[in-house]
Every structure is written in structure tokens, then in C-alpha cells.
Amino acid sequence: MEPVPPTIRADDPTLPDVLALLGEHLEDMYATSPAESVHALDPRALAAPGITFWTARDAGGELLGCAALKALGPADAELKSMRTGTAARGRGVGAAVLAHVLAAAAEQGIRTVLLETGTQDYFAPARRLYERAGFVECPPFADYVLDPHSVFYRLTLTASAGRAASSTGPTAARPAS
Structure with missing residues (x-):
């Protein structure tokens, strides 16, 4: 039997189950990277204006993952807080969330x-996911600086990237040629 794709929707980053997932995310970030x-x-920053936050949930409402898109300008945005819960890893949740966020970005006019x-x-695994989606390495952007612990990626979206391919939701945005 085919796995049921998650339901992905704009959501509140201060919900209790989301707070737990974001807490796990922050804990892992500090455990694997220097603080700087x-x-x-x-969660408070993810609820700020200019940021859209999504969750992925299974048919029973269990939180599987999340991601956010932060506006950087009229046609640029940054992917933030991309996280798949430990129990949901390896089930395509990250790819589904990324595809949804990229399609939503294209629909908003993000290039x-x-x-x-x-x-x-x-x-x-995250780097492989981004590269499979068409992201390519780029120099630091916005307020970032060169850092041996960071790698930066960019994806240029096509105008038709927001087109849905099926009834399950938006497709992944296609890189521009």
C-alpha cells in the first residue's frame, strides 16, 4: 500500500507539539554546530510578520515536520526551520514539505x-535533499558571512513552478533553465 502523503498547511509555531519539534530542532543545532x-x-521569531510557517501532519493529525519561508525582498526568500521529526524520517516528509514550500513561494512571486x-x-541528508530539488551552492546572502560550519544554497524558481501536479498538493518548483 502506498504511504499517504502528509497534509501540509500554514500553522502556528507556538502550538505545543510544534514547540516540542522546534525545541528538538534547536537542541540538535546546538549539539552539532558551534553556537555562533x-x-x-x-518559535517567536517564526511567528513574526514576513515569515510563513507550515507543518506536515499525518491523517491522524500527528506532527511529522515543518518549514518556514522568510521574505528577504520582493522576489527573494529564505527557507528556515526545515525539520522532519525523528519518527517520520525516511518517509518522504522532508521532500513533500520542501515541494510544498517551493510551490507556495512560486505562487507568491518569489523567484x-x-x-x-x-x-x-x-x-x-538535508544537503542531498536540497541538491535533488535543484539547489546549488552560492555565496553567503543577507546577513550571513563565510563560516566553515555553514554552506549556502540558492534555487531560482520558474514562473510555472506553482502548478499542482496532483490532488495531493503543489509539486516541487522546477529550477529555471
């Missing part, structure tokens, strides 16, 4: 999505 190289946002992630082995 941790750029994760806390470039940028992100920062870690260089440590812990972050290798």
Missing part, C-alpha cells in the same frame, strides 16, 4: 529561494 554558527529561529545549512555529517 546556529542560525535557527525560535529565488536561499538557505543556509550545516557542513557537518549530521546535515548530509
Whole structure:
């Protein structure tokens, strides 16, 4: 039987189950990176204007993962707080959330999505996910600076990237040629 895709929707980063997942996220970031190289946002920051926060939930409402998109300008945004819960890893949740966020970004007129992630082995699955989605390494952006513990990525979206491919939700945005 095919796994049921998660339901992905804009949500409140201060809900109790989301707070637990974000707490796990921040704890892992500080356990794997020096404090000066941790750029994760806390729940209050994720609720700020200019940030859209999504959760992925299973059919029973259990939280599987989350991500946020932070506006950097009229056509640029940063992917933040991309996290799949430990129990949901390896089930395609991260890919589904990323595809949803990229499609939503394209629908909002975003042309470039940028992100920062870690260089440590812990972050290798995330880097592979981003690279499979078409992200390419780029120089630091916004307020970031060169850091041996960080790698920066960018994806240029096409105008048609927001088109849905099925009834389960938006597809992954396609990189521009």
C-alpha cells in the first residue's frame, strides 16, 4: 500500500507539539554546530510578520515536520526551520514539505529561494535533499558571512513552478533553465 502523503498547511509555531519539534530542532543545532554558527529561529521569531510557517501532519493529525519561508525582498526568500521529526524520517516528509514550500513561494512571486545549512555529517541528508530539488551552492546572502560550519544554497524558481501536479498538493518548483 502506498504511504499517504502528509497534509501540509500554514500553522502556528507556538502550538505545543510544534514547540516540542522546534525545541528538538534547536537542541540538535546546538549539539552539532558551534553556537555562533546556529542560525535557527525560535518559535517567536517564526511567528513574526514576513515569515510563513507550515507543518506536515499525518491523517491522524500527528506532527511529522515543518518549514518556514522568510521574505528577504520582493522576489527573494529564505527557507528556515526545515525539520522532519525523528519518527517520520525516511518517509518522504522532508521532500513533500520542501515541494510544498517551493510551490507556495512560486505562487507568491518569489523567484529565488536561499538557505543556509550545516557542513557537518549530521546535515548530509538535508544537503542531498536540497541538491535533488535543484539547489546549488552560492555565496553567503543577507546577513550571513563565510563560516566553515555553514554552506549556502540558492534555487531560482520558474514562473510555472506553482502548478499542482496532483490532488495531493503543489509539486516541487522546477529550477529555471
